[in-house]
Amino acid sequence: MPEFINTQFTQAVGNAVEINELLRRYGVKFGIYKNGVFKEQFFPFDPIPRVIAAEDFRSIEKGLVQRVNALNEFLFDIYHEKKIVSDGIIPEDFIYISKGYLAQCEGITPKNRIYSHISGIDLVQAKNGEWFILEDNLRIPSGASYPLIARALTRIASPAAFLENKIRDNRNYADMLKEIMEYSNCGGIRAILTPGRYNAAYFEHSYLAEHTGSALVQNDELFVEDNMLYQRTYSGGKTRIGVLYRRISDEYLDPLTFLPGSLIGIPNLMEAYRSGNVGIINAPGNGVADDKGIYYFVPKMIRYYLGEEPILHNAPTYLPFYDDDRKYVTDNLHKLVIKDVSEAGGYGVVFGNELSSEKLDELKQTILAEPRRFIAQEVIDFLDLPILDNGETVMRKADLRAFVLSGETTKVWASGLTRFSRNPDSFVVNSSQGGGFKDTWVLSQ
C-alpha cells in the first residue's frame, strides 16, 4: 500500500461511526434466513479502504476483459456447435453433467450474442502481490450496490480522503448497467425482476432499479402475450418490457420450461426470449460456464477462442476426474481446499488442514466415488487486509469481486466489492457467513 495513502486512513477511520450511521440511515442491509426465519441485517462496513494502484488495476482490467470475452464465446459455442468439445479441449462430461447446462437454451442466441452481461469475478491477491481468479459468477452475481452506496456516503463522511488522493470515481455503475440493459433491449421498458422483499439481495434489487430508472417487478404483475412480455398496470393497461434484468435463478424463471412448481416465474417467458422479443440479463444457461469444474478450463478457453495467453491466472486447481490429479488430491488432501462444485455462497468448501484423519478418509472415499463432484485447490496464502475491530486494527482475509459489464464493449467497473472475513482463522468472506465489506479505491495515477 503506498505510504501517502496511509495518512488518509486516519480520517476515514476516525469517521467510522458517522459512516456506519449513514449506512444505517440509508438502509444498507441484506436478508438472511436462520433456522427458517428471515432477518434483515446491516452489512458490516469497515472504513479502511482497500487500495489498488493504477498500474495494478490496468493489468487486472485487461485480464478480466479477456476472461469474460472468452467466457461469452464459450457460452455461444456450447449452446450451438460445441466446437470446444469436438476439438477435445473440454471433455463432454463437464458440460452435460453440469447443473448449469440447460438443454432448453440450445440454439438460443441472445441479442448481440451477449450471454454474460454482468460478470462477478472473484479474485484474491497473494502475499507476493499476484492476483488469482478464485471463481467466476455469470448467473446473477450480486454485491455492486454496496460499494456504490458506501462510496457516496464515505465521500460525505471523509471528504478530505478523496480530495487528497486520486481515486477513480465509482459512482457510474448504474449508468454502466443502464447502458448494457439498453444494448440488450428488444423494445420496451427496462425492468428488474425480484423474487420480493424477503430475498437476501432485495436492497440491491430496489437500489439498482431506482438508480437505473427501471421498474422493479415481481412475477405476478407480468405476463406473456403473443410472445411479448408485459407488465400489468393498475389502471387496467399493459406496458411492454424490452429487457429484464432478472434476479431469480434459471430454474425458477419459467414454470413451463424449467421447474413446473416455480411460484416466482413467468409462464412462457422463455418463448418470448427465444423469439427475440425480450432481452434477459444474464442469459439463462450461463451456469455451465461458472461451474466450479469448468473453471479449470477457462485458461484453455482463452487460448482456444481468443488465441491469447491468459493474463490472470486461476488458483492452482486439480480435477479428481483426471487420474493424475485424483492421485495428487487424495495423497495431499490435508493441505488442499476441496470444493463441491454444486454448492455456492461459501458453502461446500472444506479446508483439508481443518479435518480429523477420520474425516479426511471419509472425504477421500467420497472423492473416489464421485470424482466429478469436486475440485481441489492449493491454499493461496493471500494477503490480509487491515480492518477496524472495536477500535483496534487487525488483519483479516479478504477477496475482491470485480464487476465486468458486457455491452457494445466489455468494461470493468473501477471498483468492486471487497469482502473480508470477521473471524481471524477463516478464509470464508461471504456476507451470508458473517463477513463484512469495505470500499475499494482504484487509484487513477
Next chain:
Amino acid sequence: MGTISVEHSDRLYWLGRYTERTFTTLKALQKIIDGMIDQKLAYTDYLAYFDLPDVYSDNMDFVRSFLYDKKNMNSVAHNIRRSYDNGIVLREEISTDSLSFLQMAKDTLDKAGASENVMLSLLPLEDILYAFWGSVNEHIYDDEIRNIIYIGKTLERLDLYIRMGYPFGIVEKESIRLMKNLHRVPKISPYRYNTQYLSDLVEVLGTEEDYKKHPGKALESLNHLFEREEKRA
C-alpha cells in the same frame, strides 16, 4: 404514465395512510402528554374517540403503549413500521432519500424510548416526518404516483380528524384536499371513487350542522369510498 403495478399502487396508498396515522397519532399524543401535567387521566377522551378499552394503570402506562408498543396497532411504533414496510418496496418510486427518513423515524422513536424527557426526544420525529413528505414531493415526478400517496394521506387524516371531533373548519379544508386528489384519478383505477359514497360525504361535510349530527355517516362513506359502483345496495 402507465407503469404503476396493482401491487405498487396498493403500497403507495397504504404508505400514505400509515405515515399519516403515525404523524397524527404523534401529534395527539403530544397534546395528551402536555395535558398530563394538569390531569390525572389525560387520555380517556382519546380512547373514547376510537372505542378502545381503558386497560392502562396511569398516564405513563398509556403513553408507553401508544408510543412504543409495537403490538398495539394504534401505536406510533406499530404504524411507523407499517409505513416502512410499504415504503421499502417502493424505493424506485419514492427514492432512497425518502426511504431514509422512514428508517430515521424508526430509529428516532427507538432512541426516544430510552429518554427521560419524552416530549423533547420526540421533537426530531416530527421534523423527520415533515422532511419525509418534503422528500416525497421533491423526488416523485410522476403525478399519478404522488396522487395515490396523497389520497391515502388525506383520507387517513380526514378519518382521524372526524373520529377525534376536530373543528368543522379544519375538517372542511381536509375534505377539499381529498376531493382535489380524487378528481385526478384515472377512470379505471382502484382509487376511482364510488359516486354515491362521495356524494354522501360531500353532503355530510357540507355544513357544520350536518358534520356535527352525522360524523358516523361521513366515516362510513370514507370507508366505502373505493367500492365499485354496483356493490352498494
